[in-house]
Amino acid sequence: MGEVSATEPERSEARAGTGEPVIATRGLTKRYRGGQLAVDGLDLTVPAGSVFGFLGPNGSGKTTTIRMLMGLIEPTSGTARVLGQPMPRATRAVLPHVGALIEGPALYGFLSGRDNLIRYDSADPAADPRTRRARVAAALDRVGLTAAAGKKAKAYSLGMKQRLGLAAALLQPRRLLVLDEPTNGLDPQGMREIRTLVRELASDGTTVFLSSHLLDEIEQVCTHAAVMAQGRLLTQGPVAELSAGARGRLVVATPDPAEAARVLKEQGVGDVVATDDRVTGEPPDRDLAEVNAALVTAGVRVRGFTVERASLEDAFVALTGEGFDVAG
Structure with a gap:
């Protein structure tokens, strides 16, 4: 009898989980003015080398959590550590090692895709200007935008803008890549390409933290996942274990x-x-x-x-009691 080959998520899972977590939160809480509790006592652990899916229905607190992890907003209470450093206090030390695409890319519409990336790279004090154009060309090629590099960004489709934002996150080698709905606006072929890219990045040692409402995409590419609802963490762990916890x-x-x-x-x-x-x-x-x-x-x-066998969607519905809609 021949050996059964492991899937890529299974191989990545075998590589993940050693050493200090890339992301670790304890009691992380965000309450907005008026008393709205967006994130409630979150204890999240993202293993190094994992492709980590962050799941939850609309308004569950995922984007608020990501913004706190990136130092964009301050938590009301609790702690967050990214790459072993406290956030937001260590923002200057941590962010050069993090690539992020959050709530869609911010682009200069009057500039070409290539010139947008040159602007992004020029703003990075750690970026070597001598290799700038070569790195910009490589990033454009990696997300399939070489042919459209000279086109003004205002003429880009939503999917092309998502690709350009991802290219900006890949201008430098990153220890952590944070992607909030990275396949938004992409056609099926584009989604497959992004999925392949995420796998390549993980195989190169980059930890990928991926927020998405497309459960089949998460199941195909992620090694680990967490499920949130109404600001609270319901469960987290290897994807295979989460699926196994639901009845088929x-x-x-x-x-x-x-x-x-x-x-x-x-x-x-x-x-x-x-x-x-x-x-x-x-x-x-x-x-x-x-x-x-x-x-x-x-x-x-x-x-x-x-x-x-139960799918990740079955597990999600069992945990939240609802179907999945656009992530919030």
């Missing part, structure tokens, strides 16, 4: 869906959904062999009987 779906393939649905309900299967040739539902707390036997005894022609 019982799937019965049959040409008798109506009768199968009736029997499954009698056997305690919940949320039963029947289509032309299959019935699905939440597995009951009993031996599934007995459920299968009940179907056969009732004369249902069973052509397939299995439990599909």
Whole structure:
């Protein structure tokens, strides 16, 4: 029997988790004027070398958390450490090692994509002006914007602007890359390219902290994840463990869906959904062999009987009790 190859997230997970966390918060809290509690006692740990997915429904406090981690706003209470340094006190020491794309890129519309990156790089005191144009060209190539480098940024589509913002974050080697909705506005091909880029960065040793509302994207590329709702952390850990914590779906393939649905309900299967040739539902707390036997005894022609592995979306819904919408 041949060996089973590990997926890229699994290989990255094996590399992650050693040494001091790249991000660590303890009791991190942000309360705005008027009493609005945006982030409530957050204890977050992002292992070095991980691709960390930060998940939560609209208004869950993700972007507020990211802004505190980057020193853009002060926490009301609690602590945040990034690359081993306290934030926001160590902002000047930490940010040169961090690439970030938060709430979309800020661009000069009257400048070309290339000239925008030159401006960004010129503002970085650690950037070597002798290698500036070469690094700008390399960053543009890495995000697929070489052909549009001379085009004014105001003529860029939303997806092209996202790519340019990501290029700005990649002008220098980074220990940490923070991306807030990086695939916003991208077509499926662009999303695949960004996913591939994130994997490449992780394989090079960069820790990637990725906020997104696209759960399938997170599941494909992330090694670890955290779920927030209403400002509080619900869970965090390796993606495989989060998915395993949710129950899968019982799937019965049959040409008798109506009768199968009736029997499954009698056997305690919940949320039963029947289509032309299959019935699905939440597995009951009993031996599934007995459920299968009940179907056969009732004369249902069973052509397939299995439990599909729970997805990250199943875990999210189980934790939050709601579907996923645009991240906030």
